[in-house]
Amino acid sequence: MAAETGTPTTLTLKSNDDELFSVAESAAILSVTIRNMVEDGCAGGVIPLDNVDGKTLASVITYMNGISAIPADEEKKKSYRDKFLSDKDFETLADMVLAANYLNMSCLMDAVSAKIAQVMEKKSVGWVRRKFGIENDYTPEEEAAVKEEHKWTFEGVETDDDN
Amino acid sequence: MESSKPKRRRSETSSTNLRIPEGIILEILWRLPVKSLLKFKSVSKPWLRLISSKYFKKTYIENSRKHKAFPHHSIISPCWNPGGMMINSCPLYALLTEQSTHAPPLDCPKACSSEMLVLGSCNGLICVGVGRDKILLWNPATRESKELPYFFDGVNDIEYCGFISYGFGILDEISGDNYKVYALFYLACWDDEGVPLLCSMGKVYSLKSNSWGETAVYYNETPLHGAIESAGKFASGKLHWIRKTAESKWEIVFLDLTSETFGGLEKPSDDFVPRFGVLDGCLCLFCDRPKMFDIWIWKKYGVEDSWIKFSRIPYDSDSWRTPFVTPLPEEWGQLCMLPNGEVLITYMSSEYESKFVIYSPKDNGFRQRYVDKFKDVDQVEVYSESLVSLVLDDEQEKAKS
Structure with a gap:
């Protein structure tokens, strides 16, 4: 996507893989990080966002435009967020949560964290290790002991489908 | 966030x-x-x-x-289930947003089999009275539970006994992590001379020391004589009760859990016998006035705490489009302040079925709710699940080192 020649209310954002995006300032300032840059007068040219890749940034901008088009109705905003996140896989959600944190967008951060929690709630320990890239540092004996202590919590764990 | x-x-x-x-x-x-x-x-x-x-x-x-979605909050109440008396729990978020919800029973500890009372709920722990004289602390989310030491230890020949009033709360942060239970029992026993004795006994239990403190024995009037509701409402480190002093006269009595002493709190008005609630850790009063409840909240205002009017629930029969029976407020079973500032009203229908209505101060509206498995509800408490252990953190650390 190429940057449009901006009216004063349009900003150009650059992802860390050098993709350019134009977005209405009113939507972009949902990000406190961007808002601060605008207020500091750094928004004249291109705003580089070093921690967000193009794919994720495109998604975040879709969200920014979608949510800022909804008037102050918390229920409608919530249902927009639910719908927006409903078809995202874990990897996308993980990228989004990092982006939301970097861009300091509390409403997106809140929604994505809740979505990740909802996705992982019934998952297995192995699934969480794989998805979060966590090394199992227990010895088999230690792991068995920890599991034994909370045996009942393993009831109803979903079989891994890696989604 | x-x-x-x-x-x-x-x-x-x-x-x-x-x-x-x-x-x-x-x-x-x-x-x-x-x-x-x-x-x-x-x-x-x-x-x-x-x-x-x-x-x-x-x-x-x-x-x-x-968090405004209250992901870990529920409303709990002792209920009759096919297996006997249990504590049922209804997720708060579902109750707020859906017309019909379920309230399945929690997985009760083995010791709970007979009559059960919720003595209080705080930080994910529930204090349960079982039968005539047994008290448990219980974290339903971790399934940890603990039976308190026997209240009447050292008292012989108890003919009969039962709960008069009680309460459960956490000590304020300055005093360090600890939970306390207050219980006041009536009992009839025989003294050394074989003379029958009718009295009441009150004690405070501390989780940290896992023991009951000194016994106060009352023969005539206890500080809680005439308490309208048995369960003391926990707010700001104190358990609060409404005590009837004379016909249509009442006062607020509290027990400070840190100092373990009783005291009194000023009243916002003389309106007829109120009920308590808790919002954001602050004590609330439902004062009954003709055709409305005034809700007062004890809050920091300026430098000192004082009563502030929070809201008003009208119950003029015209404003209710609900099939209420017989004149109010006799039919008001319970008023429970929800953590979002709305009020859960529980009442018994003419078919002796528990009914639920939520009042919202925002739009002055009422929403009816159906909660499956909540039957004969006469005590509702707000409960929020937590990882709090009945082995306090300090002791866990001590045990490790």
Whole structure:
């Protein structure tokens, strides 16, 4: 996507893989990080966002435009967020949560964290290790002991489908 | 939500492709139910340490309290179930947003088989009275429970006894982590000379010392003589009761859990016998006036605490489009202040079925609710699940070192 020649209310954002995006300032300032840059007068040219890749940034901008088009109705905003996140896989959600944190967008951060929690709630320990890239540092004996202590919590764990 | 704390170091687990810093992991984990968190202690040692830490337990409680979706809150009530008396629980978020909800029974500890009372609920712990004289502390989310030492230890030949009033709460942070239970029993026993004795006994139990403190024995009037509701309402480190002093006269009595002394609190008005609620840890009063309840809240105003009018619930029969029977307020079973500032009204229908209505001060409206499995409800409490252990953190640390 190429940057449009901006009216004063349009900003150009650059992802860390050098993709350019134009977005209405009113939507972009949902990000406190961007808002601060605008207020500091750094928004004249291109705003580089070093921690967000193009794919994720495109998604975040879709969200920014979608949510800022909804008037102050918390229920409608919530249902927009639910719908927006409903078809995202874990990897996308993980990228989004990092982006939301970097861009300091509390409403997106809140929604994505809740979505990740909802996705992982019934998952297995192995699934969480794989998805979060966590090394199992227990010895088999230690792991068995920890599991034994909370045996009942393993009831109803979903079989891994890696989604 | 951006954490207000400075970003902690990246997770110790970031050995491979993990790019999610611990601050964000925390932001995700506190939203999980306790059951999942206990399961995920097996993920790795750093996760075990994080989930078991005092800091995480505290964050879990604080965040759930602040979050507007109340992901970990429920309404609980002792109910009759096919297997006997149990404590049923209805998720608060579902109750607020859906017309019809379920309230399945919690997995009660084995010791709970007969008559049960909820003596109080605080930080995810429920204090339960079982039968005539047994008291349990219980965390339903972790399934940890503990029976308190026998209240009447050393008292011989008890003919009969029962609960008069009670309460459960946490000591304020300055006094350190500890939970206390207050119980006042009536009892009839025989003294050394074989003379029958009818009296009441009150004691405070401390979880930290796992013992009951000194006994106060009352022969005529206890500080809680005439308490309208048995369960003391816990707010700001104190248990509160309404005590009837004479026909249509009442006062507010409290027990300070830190000093273990009784005191009195001024009243906002003389309106007829109010009920209590708790909002944001502050005591609320429902004062009954003709055709309305005034809700007062005891809050910091300027430098001192004082009563502030919070809201008003009209119950003029015209404004209710609900099939209420017989004149109010006789039919008001319970008024329960919900953590979002709405009020849950429980009443018994003419068919002796528990009915629920939520009052919203925002639009002055009432929403009717159907809750399956909540039957004969005459005591409702707000409960929020937590990782709090009945072995206090200080003791856990002591045991480790």
